[in-house]
Amino acid sequence: QVQLQESGPGLVKPSETLSLSCTVSGDSNSDYYWSWIRQPPGKGLEWIGNIYHSGSTNYNPSLKSRVTISVDTSKNQFSLKLSSVTAADTAVYYCAREAGYDEYYIQYWGRGTLVTVSS
Amino acid sequence: QSALTQPASVSGSPGQSITISCTGTSSDVGGYDYVSWFQQYPGKAPKLMIYDVTDRPSGVSNRFSGSKSGNTASLTISGLQAEDEADYYCNSYTSSSTWVFGGGTKLTVL
Numbered sequence: 001q002v003q004l005q006e007s008g009p010g011l012v013k014p015s016e017t018l019s020l021s022c023t024v025s026g027d028s029n030s031d032y033y034w035s036w037i038r039q040p041p042g043k044g045l046e047w048i049g050n051i052y053h054s055g056s057t058n059y060n061p062s063l064k065s066r067v068t069i070s071v072d073t074s075k076n077q078f079s080l081k082l083s084s085v086t087a088a089d090t091a092v093y094y095c096a097r098e099a100g101y102d103e104y105y106i107q108y109w110g111r112g113t114l115v116t117v118s119s
Numbered sequence: 120q121s122a123l124t125q126p127a128s129v130s131g132s133p134g135q136s137i138t139i140s141c142t143g144t145s146s147d148v149g150g151y152d153y154v155s156w157f158q159q160y161p162g163k164a165p166k167l168m169i170y171d172v173t174d175r176p177s178g179v180s181n182r183f184s185g186s187k188s189g190n191t192a193s194l195t196i197s198g199l200q201a202e203d204e205a206d207y208y209c210n211s212y213t214s215s216s217t218w219v220f221g222g223g224t225k226l227t228v229l
């Protein structure tokens with residue numbers, strides 16, 4: 001069974017960079033798209049972006065200027081960096097795995113980690 | 120990209136059927152048969168209930184079904200049960216190779 005686990009600071013100061021990692025276990029095959037998704041408290045889901053194992057990325061246009069997603073297949077990890085954060089970036093951040101080549105759905109999710117932006 | 124449009128809330132009595140709509144554009148819902156539905160309980164990660172408009176993952180009750188007409192997708196839950204009370208989100212692939220979610224619908228079982 002595939003498992004994903006987010007890790008990183010739970011508190012980030014305004015204007016700084018939010019950095020999270022996602023460690024994947026249970027499947028040695030890396031031939032997938034890996035996504036980051038967030039959910040502000042009491043609000044809906046927002047897709048942030050994804051990365052293929054080759055390093056190819058796609059980003060939400062509304063966040064593109066501030067987001068970088070990278071992958072380290074040797075460590076079974078992928079990462080998110082979101083720069084110049086404000087209180088509006090306070091959210092539960094989820095990492096997720098899409099279904100596979102030529103399959104178009106988000107299949108597995110991590111448990112999520114709450115990141116609060118505050119001084 | 121704009122969020123897909125869902126009703127904020129729906130409700131139904133045990134045993135009844137309810138339908139949640141999800142409206143997008145020809146660049147997402149209407150352009151691809153890649154609409155998914157997720158169920159989310161408070162404090163928990165979303166769970167995939169429907170993918171590719173109509174398909175159910177293994178283990179998901181056949182009381183859950185999906186459909187699509189034009190730019191609107193729908194999730195129907197039949198034989199409503201108390202355990203179905205949760206938030207539901209639709210999700211679609213887009214022409215920009217991105218994903219977009221709906222705003223979410225809170226289902227209340229009366």
